[in-house]
Amino acid sequence: MWNTQNNKNGKRIKYLLGLCVLGWMSSAHAEVLVILPESGPLARAASNIKHGFMSAYQASGSKVPIRWVNSDQKKMSQLLRQHVTKKTQLIVGPLARQDIEALLQAKPKVQTLGLNEISSASAQLWQFSLSKREDATALQHVLAQDQIRHLKVLRQPGNEAEHELMLMSLLSVADLTVEMIEQPPKFLSFRQGLLLMGDPEWLAAMQQLPQKRLYTVATAIDQHVRLPKGIKFCDVPALYTHAWPDVLHAYQQMPVQMSYQRLIAFGGDAWQISQLYLSQPQAEQQEFQGHTGRIQLSSANVQCTPACFQYTAKGMKLI
Numbered sequence: 001m002w003n004t005q006n007n008k009n010g011k012r013i014k015y016l017l018g019l020c021v022l023g024w025m026s027s028a029h030a031e032v033l034v035i036l037p038e039s040g041p042l043a044r045a046a047s048n049i050k051h052g053f054m055s056a057y058q059a060s061g062s063k064v065p066i067r068w069v070n071s072d073q074k075k076m077s078q079l080l081r082q083h084v085t086k087k088t089q090l091i092v093g094p095l096a097r098q099d100i101e102a103l104l105q106a107k108p109k110v111q112t113l114g115l116n117e118i119s120s121a122s123a124q125l126w127q128f129s130l131s132k133r134e135d136a137t138a139l140q141h142v143l144a145q146d147q148i149r150h151l152k153v154l155r156q157p158g159n160e161a162e163h164e165l166m167l168m169s170l171l172s173v174a175d176l177t178v179e180m181i182e183q184p185p186k187f188l189s190f191r192q193g194l195l196l197m198g199d200p201e202w203l204a205a206m207q208q209l210p211q212k213r214l215y216t217v218a219t220a221i222d223q224h225v226r227l228p229k230g231i232k233f234c235d236v237p238a239l240y241t242h243a244w245p246d247v248l249h250a251y252q253q254m255p256v257q258m259s260y261q262r263l264i265a266f267g268g269d270a271w272q273i274s275q276l277y278l279s280q281p282q283a284e285q286q287e288f289q290g291h292t293g294r295i296q297l298s299s300a301n302v303q304c305t306p307a308c309f310q311y312t313a314k315g316m317k318l319i
Contacts, residue, residue: 030278031065033083035093035103036115037072042095048260049095049115051250052267052291059246060275071095076102084110089281090274100125111281113273113302115266121300128273128302130236130266130292135218136169138234138293138306142319143174146213148193150177154184156198163197166217170195188213200225218306222258227311232319237307238265238291240316247291265291269304273297 034053036046050068057066069083071094080103084091091112094100100114104125117129143151151174155163171178186208188194193213196203200222209228218235221227238247239261250264269290276286276297286297293306310317 030089031067031085031087032274032278033067033069033088033091035069035071035076035079035091035099036095038070040072043072044260045263046095048256048263049267049270051253052247052264053092053271054267055246055250055253055264056268056271056291059249060271062275064275064278071099077106080106080108084108090277092270092274100127111277113270113277115270123299126273126297126302128270128304130262131304132165133169133173134293134304135234135306136166137173138308139170139215139217140174142232142234142308143176143193143215146193147191148176148213149191150179151193151195152179152181152185152188153195153197154181156202159198159202162219163217167197184209186210196220196231203227218262219259229311229313232308232310234306234308236262236265236292237289237318238268240309241307241318244268244291262292269295273302 034050036050037043038046054066065087067083069079071079076094076099088110091103091108091110093113093115094103095115097116097118100116100118101120103112103114104118104120104122108124110124112125114125114127115129117127117131121127153167155167170176184196184206185194188210193215194210196206196214196216198220200220203216203220204225204227206228212230214228214231216227216231216233218233221233221235238244239258242248244265247265247268250268251261256264269292272288272290273295276283276288280286284299288295290304293304296303296305308319310319
């Protein structure tokens with residue numbers, strides 16, 4: 001009986017070692033093809049994504065070759081024919097929505113991590129972005145925890161269009177009575193909240209705000225602008241918790257505004273997702289705490305849930 005069990009254990013160990021060797025061989029011969037614009041209107045955003053991607057890649061110690069391709073004014077079908085080889089295990093990018101649509105129509109033969117959202121869907125294409133819908137879902141959870149039922153919304157005049165998608169996404173996920181207002185209220189009754197949607201300077205200029213149940217959006221946050229005490233928001237955690245040395249290193253190398261810092265963190269997560277896929281390409285579902293939030297990776301999509309914070313007298317507090 002003991003010998004039989006021992007033989008079974010030995011076979012199992014050999015099987016697991018075989019899987020590890022196969023996984024190592026697959027990773028050793030893998031190549032990641034990254035398609036981003038080096039010129040054009042999205043070049044600066046792409047540069048910050050690349051910076052974050054490479055900082056995370058170097059911090060990981062990975063030896064997987066990364067090949068960069070300029071997507072600006074190029075046809076996706078032609079880029080795929082020219083650059084996808086037998087070694088290509090994963091495509092990261094492109095960034096522009098129309099390029100992702102074109103890539104999907106070209107039917108790539110390898111898994112692709114598109115760095116934006118489109119209306120079409122395919123199991124061969126993951127869509128990863130800093131989504132307003134996921135921002136809205138995270139904020140909705142905070143509102144629900146605070147038992148908010150009536151939300152007053154004050155938007156910066158002339159800046160309404162920038163926050164339209166966030167507002168519509170919030171309305172679609174939250175069971176709230178929403179009231180658009182033109183002046184901030186001095187008081188809020190129980191179960192009422194105030195959502196301020198504007199840029200950092202506009203938010204900092206707000207006077208005589210209520211002391212509780214204040215909320216805002218990530219784009220209203222700037223490290224150089226003081227926030228109203230007690231205000232809550234949801235954003236990329238790497239900007240506030242400083243738990244990722246690769247992101248801090250990237251920020252120090254390339255000091256930029258917070259909007260571009262978010263893209264550096266986004267690029268870091270694009271590499272982490274790539275690394276997970278290369279190590280476990282057959283995994284149906286994986287989850288990890290990323291630079292941009294809680295990342296859930298399934299065979300169908302990538303979901304990123306940002307972290308939520310409250311500004312207090314002692315500074316930023318994770319909630």
